[in-house]
Amino acid sequence: IEFFVVQGQLLANEMAPRVHNSGHWTIEGAETSQFENHLRAICGLPLGSTQARGYSAMLNCIGTMAARDNSLAVTGAHYHDYGKQAxxxxxxxxxxxxxxxxxxxxxxxxxxxxATDL
Structure with a gap:
């Protein structure tokens, strides 16, 4: 469930029984990613730790992908191209x-x- 606080009120924006874009940082940034925990949940397996591994941040590529080589030249960067048409x-x-x-x-x-104009 995705929530926003709007003018002091809690607003439920989206309910989706799937992984969510806002959690894609967990691929590198959590002990167990949202993808792995989703699979564990639907298979009836114990969930893994969601403890953060260090400090992470995610920049979305909207409309076009960031330059791959420039992105990967940044220490600690991980590049995820979804293969979607821009x-x-x-x-x-x-x-x-x-x-x-x-x-x-x-x-x-x-x-x-x-480096990428993101």
Whole structure:
């Protein structure tokens, strides 16, 4: 379930029995990704830990993918191209960065944004 707080009120925006775009950072950033835990849940298996592994951030690629080589040149960056046809407003991929400190993660984000125009 995706929630927003709008003018002090809790608004349920979307309910989807699937993994959600906002959790794609868990692929690199959590002990067990949302994808693995989804499979575990539907198979009746015990869920894995969702403990964060360091500090992560995800930049969405909307309309077009970030430059692959520039993205991967950033230490700790992980490039995810969904193979979707590019068009305005469509999420076509994301780039995740992960670090051991918030300061390093912020530096990675700034470098990534400069290198890729995200």
């Amino acid at each position: 068009r305005p407003g469509r999420k076509v991929g994301h780039v995740t960065v992960r670090s051991d400190t918030p300061a390093n993660r912020q530096q990675q984000l700034e470098t990534l944004q400069t």
